[in-house]
Amino acid sequence: MTALSIEIRRKRYPARGPGPERTAIENLSIAAANGEFLCLVGPSGCGKTTLLHLIAGLDADFEGSIDTGTAGPPRIGYVFQEPRLLPWRTVRQNIELALPETGPDRGTLIDSLLRAMDLQDAAHQYPRRLSLGMSRRAALVRAFALEPDLLLMDEPLVSLDAPTARRIRELLVRVWLERPHTVIYVTHDLREAIALADRLVFLKSSPAAVLHQVTVNIPRGRRGEAEIEAFRQHLVEEHPEIRELL
Amino acid sequence: MTVRTFALPLASLLGLLAIWQGLALWAATPALPNPLEVAQAFGRETASGRLPAQLGITLARLAVSFVLAMSLGTALGILLGRRRTLDRLFDPWLVIFLNVPALVSIILCYVWLGLGEAAAIAAVVINKLPNVVVTLREGTRALDGDLAEMAQTYRFGRWKTLRHVIWPQLFPYLMVAARNGLALIWKIILVVELLGRGNGMGYQLHLFFQLFDVAGILAYTAAFVAVIQLLELTLLKPMETRAQCWQR
Numbered sequence: 001m002t003a004l005s006i007e008i009r010r011k012r013y014p015a016r017g018p019g020p021e022r023t024a025i026e027n028l029s030i031a032a033a034n035g036e037f038l039c040l041v042g043p044s045g046c047g048k049t050t051l052l053h054l055i056a057g058l059d060a061d062f063e064g065s066i067d068t069g070t071a072g073p074p075r076i077g078y079v080f081q082e083p084r085l086l087p088w089r090t091v092r093q094n095i096e097l098a099l100p101e102t103g104p105d106r107g108t109l110i111d112s113l114l115r116a117m118d119l120q121d122a123a124h125q126y127p128r129r130l131s132l133g134m135s136r137r138a139a140l141v142r143a144f145a146l147e148p149d150l151l152l153m154d155e156p157l158v159s160l161d162a163p164t165a166r167r168i169r170e171l172l173v174r175v176w177l178e179r180p181h182t183v184i185y186v187t188h189d190l191r192e193a194i195a196l197a198d199r200l201v202f203l204k205s206s207p208a209a210v211l212h213q214v215t216v217n218i219p220r221g222r223r224g225e226a227e228i229e230a231f232r233q234h235l236v237e238e239h240p241e242i243r244e245l246l
Numbered sequence: 247m248t249v250r251t252f253a254l255p256l257a258s259l260l261g262l263l264a265i266w267q268g269l270a271l272w273a274a275t276p277a278l279p280n281p282l283e284v285a286q287a288f289g290r291e292t293a294s295g296r297l298p299a300q301l302g303i304t305l306a307r308l309a310v311s312f313v314l315a316m317s318l319g320t321a322l323g324i325l326l327g328r329r330r331t332l333d334r335l336f337d338p339w340l341v342i343f344l345n346v347p348a349l350v351s352i353i354l355c356y357v358w359l360g361l362g363e364a365a366a367i368a369a370v371v372i373n374k375l376p377n378v379v380v381t382l383r384e385g386t387r388a389l390d391g392d393l394a395e396m397a398q399t400y401r402f403g404r405w406k407t408l409r410h411v412i413w414p415q416l417f418p419y420l421m422v423a424a425r426n427g428l429a430l431i432w433k434i435i436l437v438v439e440l441l442g443r444g445n446g447m448g449y450q451l452h453l454f455f456q457l458f459d460v461a462g463i464l465a466y467t468a469a470f471v472a473v474i475q476l477l478e479l480t481l482l483k484p485m486e487t488r489a490q491c492w493q494r
Contacts, residue, residue: 056399078399084392088414088492098400126492
């Protein structure tokens with residue numbers, strides 16, 4: 001059962017000013033099963049963010065098709081590279097505003113997510129008063145609280161300290177296991193990708209296309225530092241072509 | 247707020263009064279009445295009911311033309327800020343309207359629309375409108391695209407986007423337009439009244455001018471300035487403070 005199917009023949013950016021026309025994505029196809037956790041790994045600037053924009057429906061100007069596999073428009077949670085919180089609304093208001101007007105009451109869910117992210121005391125603060133790490137976590141709560149069909153994440157843990165990043169990774173997996181939904185997670189950190197993904201999708205850059213795909217076959221309960229490192233070593237030895245991406 | 251925040255402006259105002267008193271004593275001419283004479287004129291005009299009446303008429307005109315100029319200007323400014331072609335098409339018009347002297351547009355309004363209330367209001371609105379358009383166009387251009395994308399992904403819809411994403415970003419520009427607008431309209435409306443209306447502050451000031459009643463002129467001016475400051479302190483300032491509480 002394929003839920004998400006992405007077929008992009010070409011995505012071009014028109015020439016702007018002195019810069020020439022640029023092809024960002026060419027002949028890229030990715031399919032994800034319902035509830036699958038995909039990590040897109042590739043060098044920075046390879047068009048990963050562009051790809052997420054296309055999937056989110058923020059840019060319809062491309063050749064190809066994206067089928068989210070849902071009957072209606074999918075509920076999409078998008079964690080952008082920057083937190084993108086409304087600075088004039090409190091953390092809690094930011095989270096609530098992103099929820100659909102109709103639907104179940106998610107008050108308790110928000111409370112528990114805020115607690116899990118260690119944000120319970122910041123709920124009524126304005127984002128300008130938060131550190132970047134806290135803002136990032138608030139943006140994550142916003143995406144989780146929506147209980148999305150499709151969760152897009154664009155390097156959401158960049159610039160967080162290692163323990164916080166690990167805690168959030170664990171929380172992310174827990175939330176995902178409790179309520180399976182398709183996740184597209186963009187990162188350039190291979191260890192992080194191995195820790196999280198069902199499947200790794202390696203992208204080459206300019207223009208972006210799929211270079212290689214690998215299923216992570218370590219059971220989720222057993223993805224410790226050592227196992228991840230061993231998997232990484234093995235991967236790099238087996239596929240020298242991905243080495244230059246990392 | 248400390249005593250200091252009030253003490254210094256108060257001392258400064260008293261200083262101005264003292265200088266005025268000194269100049270009046272030194273000049274000793276009816277062309278420069280002293281503060282007491284102006285206060286007396288103020289009391290007389292207020293007691294007779296003439297000052298409140300004329301001030302009320304002018305304030306009503308001000309309110310109508312302010313609301314018209316702000317709402318029309320905001321709509322047009324947002325439109326030009328969003329549509330590049332329209333902007334390029336109408337920008338030259340804007341430049342022309344910005345540079346037509348107020349007096350010219352006032353005269354033309356009276357000539358074309360007759361010496362009526364509609365012409366007076368139109369003249370004020372035409373003078374103020376381009377400023378609002380330019381300010382709001384600037385604000386619209388500065389709207390944050392990242393937040394717009396966020397709102398689109400999370401399906402905010404039109405109303406939610408307007409209220410929670412667009413409005414807070416345009417608010418500072420609206421405040422600037424309102425402040426500058428008030429100051430500008432105040433000045434223009436008097437000329438409008440002087441040239442073509444049989445009542446209002448402008449008309450009254452013209453009358454005082456013909457009678458050479460400088461105390462009357464200064465009394466009305468004081469009332470004028472006081473009302474503007476009152477608007478600023480009771481309306482604009484609190485609105486702004488409330489809207490900016492999210493900033494550090």
